[in-house]
Amino acid sequence: MTTQAMPVAPVGRMLWMETRAKFVARLRNPAFTVLSLGLPVMFFLLFNAIFGSLQAAPGVSTAKLILVSYATYGVGNVMVYNFGIGLANDRGRKLDLLQRATPLPPMVATLAYVIGALIFALLSLILLGVVATVIGGVRLDVGTWLDLTWRLMLGSFPMIGLGMAIGYGTSPNAAPALANMVYLPMLFLSGIFVPLKQLPSTIQHIGSVLPTYHYAQLAWKTIGLNDESTLVALAWLAVWSIVLFALTIRLYRLDQDKKFS
Amino acid sequence: MLGPNGAGKTTCISVLLGLRKPTAGQARLFGLEPTDRRARSRCGVMLQESGVPDTLTVRELVELFGSYYPHPMPPERAIGLAGLEPQSKQQAGKLSGGQRQRLYFALAVAGDPEVIFFDEPTVGMDVESRRLFLQSIRDFSKQGKTILLTTHYLEEADQLAERIIVIDRGVLVADASPQEIKSRVVAKQVSFVTPASLTEADFAGLPVSNLTIEDHRVRLFSNAPEALLRELFRRSMDISDLQVVGADLEEAFISLTHQAEKKMEP
Numbered sequence: 001m002t003t004q005a006m007p008v009a010p011v012g013r014m015l016w017m018e019t020r021a022k023f024v025a026r027l028r029n030p031a032f033t034v035l036s037l038g039l040p041v042m043f044f045l046l047f048n049a050i051f052g053s054l055q056a057a058p059g060v061s062t063a064k065l066i067l068v069s070y071a072t073y074g075v076g077n078v079m080v081y082n083f084g085i086g087l088a089n090d091r092g093r094k095l096d097l098l099q100r101a102t103p104l105p106p107m108v109a110t111l112a113y114v115i116g117a118l119i120f121a122l123l124s125l126i127l128l129g130v131v132a133t134v135i136g137g138v139r140l141d142v143g144t145w146l147d148l149t150w151r152l153m154l155g156s157f158p159m160i161g162l163g164m165a166i167g168y169g170t171s172p173n174a175a176p177a178l179a180n181m182v183y184l185p186m187l188f189l190s191g192i193f194v195p196l197k198q199l200p201s202t203i204q205h206i207g208s209v210l211p212t213y214h215y216a217q218l219a220w221k222t223i224g225l226n227d228e229s230t231l232v233a234l235a236w237l238a239v240w241s242i243v244l245f246a247l248t249i250r251l252y253r254l255d256q257d258k259k260f261s
Numbered sequence: 262m263l264g265p266n267g268a269g270k271t272t273c274i275s276v277l278l279g280l281r282k283p284t285a286g287q288a289r290l291f292g293l294e295p296t297d298r299r300a301r302s303r304c305g306v307m308l309q310e311s312g313v314p315d316t317l318t319v320r321e322l323v324e325l326f327g328s329y330y331p332h333p334m335p336p337e338r339a340i341g342l343a344g345l346e347p348q349s350k351q352q353a354g355k356l357s358g359g360q361r362q363r364l365y366f367a368l369a370v371a372g373d374p375e376v377i378f379f380d381e382p383t384v385g386m387d388v389e390s391r392r393l394f395l396q397s398i399r400d401f402s403k404q405g406k407t408i409l410l411t412t413h414y415l416e417e418a419d420q421l422a423e424r425i426i427v428i429d430r431g432v433l434v435a436d437a438s439p440q441e442i443k444s445r446v447v448a449k450q451v452s453f454v455t456p457a458s459l460t461e462a463d464f465a466g467l468p469v470s471n472l473t474i475e476d477h478r479v480r481l482f483s484n485a486p487e488a489l490l491r492e493l494f495r496r497s498m499d500i501s502d503l504q505v506v507g508a509d510l511e512e513a514f515i516s517l518t519h520q521a522e523k524k525m526e527p
Contacts, residue, residue, distance in 0.1 A: 006299035007331035017328035021317060028316035093312030101278045101308065103301040104329045
């Protein structure tokens with residue numbers, strides 16, 4: 001048989017099956033669903049009940065600010081934990097080794113991971129939206145929801161980079177702790193949990209360079225509570241994406257060298 | 262591929278699959294680099310250490326791995342070959358150790374490949390799982406498939422293989438049919454007592470090795486104990502307390518690798 005006559009499987013079907021498997025595997029993992037779907041909803045309900053009736057700015061209720069903030073937190077959560085803990089676990093149980101020996105191209109596996117995470121993020125957004133509308137009584141119009149959705153999806157790439165760097169750089173035992181230790185302070189310093197203006201000015205300065213800060217700015221634009229323009233926020237997020245993906249590629253190569261040299 | 266622990270079996274498989282780069286020489290799969298997707302599309306793999314997501318079911322995993330290949334077999338058939346029909350809807354995390362190994366077998370055959378690589382597939386299996394598993398391998402090879410299996414059990418290699426390659430410390434020690442390997446490896450230990458005063462010269466020309474004579478107790482190894490005893494009886498030798506026992510496989514195996522070592526020494 002000549003090499004020309006050696007068939008390979010269609011990449012499209014492979015990508016679909018791989019994406020579906022990744023998504024279903026995450027959905028059935030209670031620890032992951034609680035972190036990604038449960039926590040944002042719970043925090044939203046809690047803070048909305050306490051502060052929801054205040055005014056964040058003339059004409060904008062704090063309830064809307066809290067909703068958009070926890071939507072941002074939720075989508076970021078999916079990315080950081082999906083890739084951080086998920087990849088570390090896959091490496092720990094040597095799924096990556098087994099898949100490497102199959103005809104599945106590594107790029108397809110990675111792409112499936114990203115698409116699966118985006119779908120999961122969308123799910124978290126829909127869940128929060130339904131809970132906010134039905135239980136919280138906070139209404140955003142459809143246009144605002146759509147605006148928020150594309151911003152949170154596109155802006156989440158640095159969070160994917162951060163998650164991947166954690167996933168390739170740590171062990172399954174260390175990944176959850178490291179993800180929390182890095183990601184949670186970032187959220188605090190970016191004004192997602194506590195309004196940034198209530199924090200000391202040095203902390204505000206640190207906060208304003210973080211990817212989560214610009215991610216939140218991108219989201220708050222939908223309710224007119226942003227401090228920087230969409231373009232500036234996107235530029236910052238693009239730079240952070242480059243930095244974090246460069247770090248990811250470095251850590252990935254180190255891991256591969258350790259395994260496959 | 263037979264060899265004691267640490268012989269280099271896993272390393273060899275890893276090189277053949279393109280998971281590790283050889284420090285010297287080259288590996289080819291179907292005339293291609295082992296990392297080539299066209300070559301990999303014709304190979305199934307079961308690695309010694311590997312895992313799958315715990316929350317996916319047997320059937321979902323078999324379908325998933327099948328989708329990596331151009332002409333997968335129906336998932337039911339792969340599950341059937343592995344004897345996992347009752348567990349088809351169970352999540353991988355809830356399988357027993359033996360069932361898990363059989364799941365990896367199902368994943369290896371899911372793409373209906375021409376060649377399958379198994380790295381120590383029966384390690385950690387209970388007796389029943391092992392029996393089912395060896396049966397699965399036989400069924401699969403009957404379909405004209407090539408199976409490369411590593412093991413440190415001579416018995417397992419003997420049951421399954423048409424050709425056995427023995428390696429030790431990364432060096433090829435033997436490459437022959439099971440019958441031939443066995444004749445070189447599986448010696449029987451023979452011991453008896455005789456009133457006659459024998460010397461080594463009395464056994465010249467007989468199929469005997471490692472001969473020891475202490476007073477009137479004779480101990481020796483033989484690959485053909487029946488022929489040996491027939492000859493001794495023909496000489497009307499007075500023999501009592503005769504024992505013929507199979508030599509320990511592990512010991513016999515060590516003797517084979519030692520033979521090879523002696524050959525290599527100048």
